[in-house]
Amino acid sequence: MAESIQQILTLSSELHNSRSLSKNDEDRHIYELVAVLRRSSHSILGEISLTNLSASEHTLPFLFALLYQVDLVRNRTGSSLPNDIEPGGWLWLRAVQFLGSFNGSQVSHVGREWCQLVQVFLFVAENTSKPFLAVRVLSKAILRMNRTQNTFDPLHPGFLRLCLLSKAYRYAIPILDRQISILPSSSESRDRSDYMPGSDDHAADRKSEATSTHGQLTHKDVAQYYLYGAMIYMALKEWDKAEHWLIIVISLPVANSVSKIMVEAFKKWVVVSLLKHGKIATPPRIISSHVMKIYQTVAKPYLSLADAFEKCDEQRLHNEVKLGRPVWRADLNLGLVDQLFEAYNLSLVLKLGRAFSALTTANVAEKASSSLNSAIRVESYVASLAMSGVLEARLLHLRVGQNSTMLRFPASMRSCAARRNGLRVELMDRGQALEVLSRGIRECNTDLGMGHESIDLVMKRQGWSAIMKNGMTKVNADDVVLGVEEDIMGDVS
């Protein structure tokens, strides 16, 4: 038994120290170690002492031993939340230690165990109402786990949920900013290994191992991930991104029905769209009409709210908000809807800026909502907007002792150089986004090329040529027969 532990630790140290190994050799070593660990009996894993083991050096043994200990403690106490696992407990501390220093490339070979650990971690953090303790650790761990990948992980939604619960939105940003474009499917990887006769067994096994956890992925996970992401962007008031993420959810492909998450996302999208544009943006064409109809029937209060907002009917807007209060509360959109009043004022002032180049604040007060009904209020509101850079405007006090102030909307206050600079920065941003996108498209293209359907198509085409050949010979044969028949007829005649 001692030998086995020794063997495991030796293998693990070799793996840790062997920097000169080729990728294939390293994979082979990891595979061996994982095989040994999976074969190991309970007692061997129980023998591994977590306190003396370094998580960075012996990542895999540490992970297996940790999971074993978690199960052991849970079995012993008969509770899914024993004290040892709770924040501050010794197993929690070990888990934190592991998540802080594990070797990402090794862990990527044991997706199932990794998922298990993180799920336990998420479960504990959420159920002990201490989500913040897990957020920071997990954020770094997830980043380390797939540093270069843009693959969807079923743990992502859970992590985002934790961020939302703990209101630690910034920790989610690095993960959200990666444009996810790959959604693993177990069947696909198997297909691909079937079609790759040259691929070595280890690689194929590793792939199926890595995706085995993803086999349980459902549409709910994907929808949840994007909805949570959008909610985080909403909390940070990044309406642009929030809108994009919500559009992803509402335009998810549907086979026969619309999910409740999509309906929730549509409701939020209506409000976010109002907050950002001052009107409902045109929904993407990719959404089929029957889905759109479902949304429109289910989200009627939101659409009528949007109608009041778009028509600048302040009284109706107030009434709609008031009447729909139970609806907003039930949908957890009350905070979002309450922001509409401010957005209403802003869109009103921006609208005035498009029609006027100068007018007095008293004039604005005449046209503005009830919250801006005096010139002084308008002045302070416009001043705050101008200071925060939302509005390009200048205020001029006309005469001393007079309340009225002239509000000017110059054509452009930014200098030519500043404008160019802004454009350059924006261009670079867009260029980067385009690059990420084209990388995703290339990967997608390769995957599609190696996919089941594509290969079937190629085979069919090859088969087609064979059929063509057969067809030709058949035609020739027919000709021959016809010729014979003609001859026969000739004889008769």
Added chain:
Amino acid sequence: MSVHAQDPPKFELESYIANYTGRTRYNRLYVIGTCSSYLAVEALKAAVAEAKSGKDVIRYERAVRALAEVAPNDPEATLDTHWVDHMQKVVKAETDRLEHELKGYKNNLIKESIRMGNEDLGQHYHLIGDLTSASKAYSRMRDYCTTPTHIVSMLFKIINVAIERGDWLSVQSNVHRLRHLQTKQDEQAKVQPKLSTAMGLSQLHSGSYLDAANSFLNTDPGLGDSYTEVLTSNDVAVYGGICALASMDRDELQRRVLDNNSFRNFLELEPHIRRAIAFFCNSKFRSCLEILEAYKADYLLDIHLQRHVHTLFTRIRTKSIQQYLIPFSRVTLDSMSKMFAPGTGTGTGTDSGQQSPPIDLTSPFVQELIALIQDGTLDARIDLEHKVLIANQVDLRTEVQEAVLDSLADYVREAHIRMLRTNIVRAGLEVRVDDKPREMRSKRSDGHGSATLSRGSGLFQ
């Protein structure tokens, strides 16, 4: 009918209605009677008389009812039941007779007789106001027409009934049919003006004013008094001129209306339209609008024009404001309001309004300008500090750059969504109502409960 004209019109009712023949006389009188407060009694009395001279009982009843509303004490406002009963009997007998005759013709299988029988029946139905049956009877003539002249006369009858019914699609389709008919050159020349006007009317009613203007402009002056059962040459001048004013720019108006030799004949009949167009071409917008305003009451009482007067006038006014602004980069609101809103505000007088402009946010002209700016018709902004309207300076370079960046952002967003969609479909993660995901979810709930234990024990066996 929602249109109502308070002001007295410029025309004299008797001479106006004398220009028309046929059923349109009653229709026009009825419209004037119900829409004008000034001519109501006179027109409705004439309408009652007109209806009584015909066979259409329903029209008579309607005219009497309308008259009773306006002048309840008038002796003509009571229904002549004797006449009504008598006429109903006459009509019934006539209908039966004609239908019986037609049946006889059909039995004899003589094409020409059947055609004439249908024509008589159609004419009868038209006279008694049963337009649907008239249209059907005329349509039934089609199979029995033997010469192109028959077809032309049949189609014209259908068109006339369709105009009265307001079935503008039918008018258009029948006009097209007539156009493609192979007829002699001189016959074609005779038919052309009527066709153009019928087409113009249908386009006017469907709101395509430019097409309507083109149709009226192409009408041959040979129309004369040949189509008085629908409209007169004066009407062609008015409809064509106003539609052209509302839909063409100054250059086109000059070239295609004022310099148009054939249309000049029509314009001579209505010199004020010619003057209005000439003023518009010479940028004297105020005079142009004043003329149109002066004749507005007339147009509001025109059976075909009344529903479009408001839209057409708004378009002409908007176009005038747009044209007026072209040479200016900034223009005072005062001078604009003198041009386009005389009589509003105190400073719009002749010379005193220079130093104290009364224009502010509440004045209707400013409100009109704001509406025009907000719907994107005017590319300008109002400066209430200096009371001027400033044309927006367009920096094309920046605009293009911004447009490029926007389209790039749109492209990235759209492509991301589509790529994700492809991958979702490929991974089999479409949203569907199945038991499958539910099973998976129940399996997946491991991390959130004691299910980990069972799984864990399986894992380490």
